[in-house]
Amino acid sequence: MNVVIVDDEPLARDEIARLLEQEADIRIVEQCSNAIEGISAINRLHPDVVFLDIQMPMVSGLEMLSMLDPERMPRVVFLTAYNEYALQAFDSDAFDYLLKPVDPVRLDVTLKRLRRDGGPKPDLFNAAAPLRQIPCPGHHRVLLIKVDEIEFATSKTSGVYVTTMQGPEYFTELTLRTLEEKTPFLRCHRQYLVNPDHIREICFQEAGSVEIVTRRGQRLPVSRRLLGELKEKLGLC
Secondary structure, three states: OEEEEEOOOHHHHHHHHHHHOOOOOOEEEEEEOOHHHHHHHHHHHOOOEEEEEOOOOOOOHHHHHHOOOHHHOOEEEEEEOOOOHHHHHHHOOOOEEEEOOOOHHHHHHHHHHHHHHOOOOOOOOOOOOOOOEEEEEEOOEEEEEEHHHEEEEEEEOOEEEEEEOOOOEEEEOOOHHHHHHHOOOEEEEOOEEEOHHHEEEEEEOOOOOEEEEEOOOOEEEEOHHHHHHHHHHOOOO
């Protein structure tokens, strides 16, 4: 099993890594110190299991799960120092949870269950709460942008970016699929999502092409395939 560990406490990461490294069939592919690094690692490495701290600054473990693409969802074993988080963990369809410091005997029970259980379940977290803010990593910081401040999102060869109503665009580790499913954004093109609150007009060109003009004057392409669905969601037909 390929494993990613996400925990903001270095000692806790070292402890669970030391225990897991004693298992011949487990390979730790990444250790992350926050949720943003965790999302990036899961998107890049597609681990079978993530050992995830519930309590982390800025973006908690539970919030991190709601930001993952359901198709890339690994098994999740929560790590927590507080027993009262157990119910919350299972409400989030966690595979298991372990109290810190991790008891090797209890970890062995979890690993045996993981080995019996097989592959990942991609639809586990579809019911997670909608996103209220989008984490955008920067140099020595993570910017949390409120969803209603975002004008549109786009996918480029270098990744996914959100553009705010003030103009700047920011990189995010979240996928367009996650943004489409967890926010009110509407897909207008294979590479674009638009916030319906920021649409000023829909322009039909003489050549047959269609564009959305945002309240700030940005022009976004609308694909023919998605035009009908977009008009229906906007109540225009």
